[in-house]
Amino acid sequence: MKNIYITDLDHTFLKTDLSISDYTKTIWNSKSTDSILSVATARTYKKTAQFLKDIHINAPMILLDGALIATMDKKIIDTKFIIKEIADVIINEGGKFGIYPFVLALADDSLNEAFLHSSILNEHQKEVLTRYTKDDNLQEHKDIRAMDDNFKIVYMGEEKLLRELAALLEKIFGDSLKFILAPEAYVGCYFLTILHRDADKAYGIKSVCEYSGLDLSKLTVFGDNFNDLGMFELASTSVAVANAQAEVKNRADIVLTHTNDEDAIAKYLEGLKSAHRPH
Structure with a gap:
């Protein structure tokens, strides 16, 4: 073997x-x-x-x-997808904190992926997006909503704010979702990744x-x-x-x-x- x-x-x-x-x-x-x-x-x-x-x-x-x-x-x-209804609740709760996520989703059966982001961005998100300027799968939305098949939802920001958001979302969804809070070494902030519980x-x-x-x-x-x-x-x-x-x-x-x-x-x-x- x-x-x-x-x-x-x-x-x-x-x-x-x-x-x-x-x-x-x-x-x-x-x-x-x-x-x-x-x-x-x-x-x-x-x-x-x-x-x-x-x-x-x-x-x-x-x-x-x-x-x-x-x-x-x-x-x-x-x-392992987060369905649209759940993803949209997550986006709404984040909006109460004044932050909006990146949403990574499956666009079609040919494995084309969509990278959705809000027109409201913090400095960390702006810096990350500079690395994707040549990509054709970026979608900017004034009122960001999830797609049907969402791989993951990612917030970027200060650790304290993301911890508060993670705690709120865990209270709402329990262990039906997975939450990963970790340092983001490229831009010097933290990121909160939200996934299907088995992802x-x-x-x-x-x-x-x-x-x-x-x-x-x-x-x-x-x-x-x-x-x-x-x-x-x-x-x-x-x-x-x-x-x-x-x-x-x-x-x-x-x-x-x-x-x-x-x-x-x-x-x-x-x-x-x-x-x-x-x-």
Whole structure:
């Protein structure tokens, strides 16, 4: 049975400038003949495919924090949606706090995704949107409403405000939804991600393993942030990069000495190769 390597993207596999070095590409791609390789990310299919155009992926990908499981050639394996009625209640409650979310939704059966945002944006959201200016799936709305099939709802802002909103929404919805509050390292604020209760990276990995007949005892995962903790608990070996959140490091089996900007994962994988080479 082949070893399985599944990595988070942002601040783990990707450099902070969202690039992937030639060294990392070479080391990662060299594993594809004898290993199962995939990613588990908060990113959409569209962005993930852009980032990984030179990267070998030979298993379904866990996308949008586990709300979507899909192959690189756009075959949808599984979805976990927030229905429109619930999503619109969430948007209304956030509006009482003066903040409006990004809504990531499925636009059609061809795996085209919609990125909805309000015309009322805070400075953090404005900065994030500068990275999506070339994307054709952005939709601005004066009165933002959800679509029928919503992968996730994401608020960005100050930690205190988002904690208050999360507490209110948890009171309304209980455990029927999943709430992830975490630091947003690119723009220096926090983000609150709201998902279907079964949408997470760990659930996604289980779906991939069942679909592909993979052995979880062969699984190594890489991550840096709180939304990686579920897959850390599931994996046989969990690996945190040097720049990971302190709690993530505490829960990891291995903490690397290198950061995402120092090709941490590639150096780890190359080290495994050296360790198994006969002396």
